Amino acid sequence: MANNPFDGFDARRVPSPCFVVDEAAVERNLQILHRVQEESGAKVLAALKAFSMWSLAPLVSKYLSGTCASGLHEARLGYEEYGGEVHVFSAAYTEHDLAEILKIADHVVFNSFGQWQRFQPLLQQAKQERPHLKYGLRINPRHSEGEVAIYDPCAPCSRLGIPLSQFEGESLEGISGLHFHTLCEQDVEPLKRTLAAVEAQFGDVLHTMEWVNFGGGHHITRPDYQVDELIELVKTFSAKYNVQVFLEPGEAIAIHTGVLVTEVLDLTWNDMDLAILDTSATCHMPDTLEMPYRPHVLGAGQPEEKAHTYRLGGMTCLAGDVIDDYSFDQPLQVGQRLVFDDMSHYTMVKTSTFNGINLPAIAIWNSETDELRVVKQFGYEDFKQRLS
Numbered sequence: 001m002a003n004n005p006f007d008g009f010d011a012r013r014v015p016s017p018c019f020v021v022d023e024a025a026v027e028r029n030l031q032i033l034h035r036v037q038e039e040s041g042a043k044v045l046a047a048l049k050a051f052s053m054w055s056l057a058p059l060v061s062k063y064l065s066g067t068c069a070s071g072l073h074e075a076r077l078g079y080e081e082y083g084g085e086v087h088v089f090s091a092a093y094t095e096h097d098l099a100e101i102l103k104i105a106d107h108v109v110f111n112s113f114g115q116w117q118r119f120q121p122l123l124q125q126a127k128q129e130r131p132h133l134k135y136g137l138r139i140n141p142r143h144s145e146g147e148v149a150i151y152d153p154c155a156p157c158s159r160l161g162i163p164l165s166q167f168e169g170e171s172l173e174g175i176s177g178l179h180f181h182t183l184c185e186q187d188v189e190p191l192k193r194t195l196a197a198v199e200a201q202f203g204d205v206l207h208t209m210e211w212v213n214f215g216g217g218h219h220i221t222r223p224d225y226q227v228d229e230l231i232e233l234v235k236t237f238s239a240k241y242n243v244q245v246f247l248e249p250g251e252a253i254a255i256h257t258g259v260l261v262t263e264v265l266d267l268t269w270n271d272m273d274l275a276i277l278d279t280s281a282t283c284h285m286p287d288t289l290e291m292p293y294r295p296h297v298l299g300a301g302q303p304e305e306k307a308h309t310y311r312l313g314g315m316t317c318l319a320g321d322v323i324d325d326y327s328f329d330q331p332l333q334v335g336q337r338l339v340f341d342d343m344s345h346y347t348m349v350k351t352s353t354f355n356g357i358n359l360p361a362i363a364i365w366n367s368e369t370d371e372l373r374v375v376k377q378f379g380y381e382d383f384k385q386r387l388s
Contacts, residue, residue, distance in 0.1 A: 004256070004341065005367035007298060011261045011337035013372055017279040017360035021258035021344050024368045026056060029221040029253055030063035036220060036227060037065065040234035042245040045087055047216045048074040050250025050345045055364060055375045057081040060253065066106070068216075068248045072097040079104040087213070087246070089138055089179060091159060095119065102126035102133065109136040109179045109213070112162060113170050123174070136177035136213065137162055143197035145182045145190040148291055153181050164201045176210040177243075178202065183217025185251060188226040188233065191218065195237065206241045213246040220252040251345040258344030259298070260284065260360060264336045265315065272325075273310045275332050280314030282321045283357045285343070286350050289320065296341040300326040308332070316355040353383045 005022055014020055037044045043065040054077060066084030069075040078086045088101050089109040098119060101108060103126075110116040116123075116137065127133050140161025146152030153160040161180065182194045191214070199206065206212065214234075219225050234245050262279040281288045288295060303309045306327035314321035323340075332338075351359050359378040365371070 004298070006259050006339060006341065009259070009339070009365065009367075011339050014261055014363045014374060015361045015377065016261050016263040016337060017277075017284065017358075018261045018363055018374070019258055019343060019348050019360050020261060020363045020365050021053060021056070021254075022367045023056060023059060023364050024366050025257040026254060026344075027059060027063075029255065029257065030060060032221045032227065033249060033252065034063040036231055036234075036247070037063075040231040040245070041238055042214075042234045042247050043085070044247045044249065045085065046078075046082065046253055047248045047250030048078060049349065050216070051254040052077060052349055053254075053344075053362070054081040055362075069105075072100050075101050075105055087248075093119070095122070098122060102130075106132065107134045107136060107177065107211075107213075109138050109177075111138050111160065113137075113166065116175075127174075134176045134211070135174055136179050136211070137172075137175055138179045138181070139164075139198070139202060141180060141182065141194065141197040141201055143182055143194055145186060145194060146184045148184070150290060151184045167205070172205070172208065177212060178205065178209055179213040179215060181215025181217065181248075183215065185219050186217055187219055187222070187224075188229045191230070192233065195233070206243070209241065209243055211244040211246065212237070212241070213248065216248040216250050218247060218249050218252060219255070220247075220249055221255055222252075254344035256342055258342070258348075260340040260343040260347065262338050262340065264332050264334055264338065267310075267332060267334060273308070275310045275312050276315055277312060277323075277338065278315060279340075279360065280316050280321055280354075280357050281323045282314060282316050282318050283352050283354050284314075284360055285323070285340070285347050286352075287346055288323055294324045295343070297326050298339040298341055300328055300338075303327055312338070314357075316357060318354075353386060356383055358383070 033044045045066050045068040046060050047068050049070050061082050067078030067082045068087040071090050075088045085106040087107040088105045091111050138161045140163045144152050144154045238245050262277045266276040268274045303325040306329050308331050309327040311325050312323045362376040363374045
């Protein structure tokens with residue numbers, strides 16, 4: 001990323017490992033999303049599954065309309081810390097969780113007609129008690145835009161969303177909106193293709209709805225994203241079907257806003273130079289193994305690009321706990337800090353304590369004022385209390 005403010009950040013100002021989030025960068029992203037909201041008429045919700053750092057909830061709430069959640073705990077976090085609207089979708093609800101969700105949510109979206117029908121007594125009672133509560137269905141337009149199968153909600157045999165064939169013979173009484181999600185880190189053209197598929201299949205249903213949720217995966221705050229085109233697309237769709245449009249960006253809120261500070265613990269050799277860090281791909285950045293992808297290390301290059309190449313790995317017992325190979329201008333030293341870039345979104349929410357590895361601390365930095373505060377540190381009790 002050009003002009004990355006973390007290029008000048010002193011990584012020794014925080015404990016290691018540590019996620020450091022630049023609140024000024026988060027606010028710049030939020031301002032772009034707010035502009036989309038204001039000029040398009042869409043309501044923009046923060047997807048907590050991607051970025052749920054509630055220390056910044058007051059900042060997020062200043063710009064967006066609310067939050068979207070994937071279950072009870074995220075819904076509670078949105079309700080208690082963020083305010084605004086709370087929207088919930090889950091692939092399936094337990095009766096206990098749904099009962100609690102219905103007390104705090106504004107929109108509840110179902111993944112099947114089976115669950116929608118099974119919980120009717122509960123849903124009707126909740127609607128009587130909270131008349132503004134709205135129910136929706138997640139549809140599957142069977143239109144794939146995802147490039148990686150594990151992140152493609154419309155892959156063959158996907159468990160996410162209802163295909164058109166399953167609407168036959170089903171009543172939509174009580175349903176006021178539809179939700180779909182096909183994108184992953186993508187721009188307007190894939191959204192256009194998705195909307196064409198949705199309209200071709202569900203056009204008759206759309207005309208009977210009050211709202212439509214375009215889901216997430218919109219890379220709205222990426223520098224080359226077509227923001228003006230998105231605004232016009234939303235306005236056109238809203239007018240055509242007379243619906244309120246919702247957008248659920250997660251990554252777009254936190255893209256290019258944070259880093260993971262780590263430290264070199266040991267340097268070894270086995271057919272190549274190896275560096276063991278106090279972080280872990282398995283515990284702290286699992287997407288590097290699942291997706292997979294290669295996170296950028298500030299000041300490092302591709303293997304053999306610079307004079308000294310190392311394989312960076314974690315401290316767990318898992319043989320595959322390897323981040324990737326990187327080259328450096330100078331040999332690495334034990335105790336040296338390395339900084340992984342763009343680590344705010346999804347990485348923070350997926351951490352685990354496998355092997356008893358400690359979770360990274362969390363710090364908030366302001367690149368404009370240079371104010372820094374460590375807002376959370378973890379220890380043995382955090383590991384112990386997850387077990388019994």
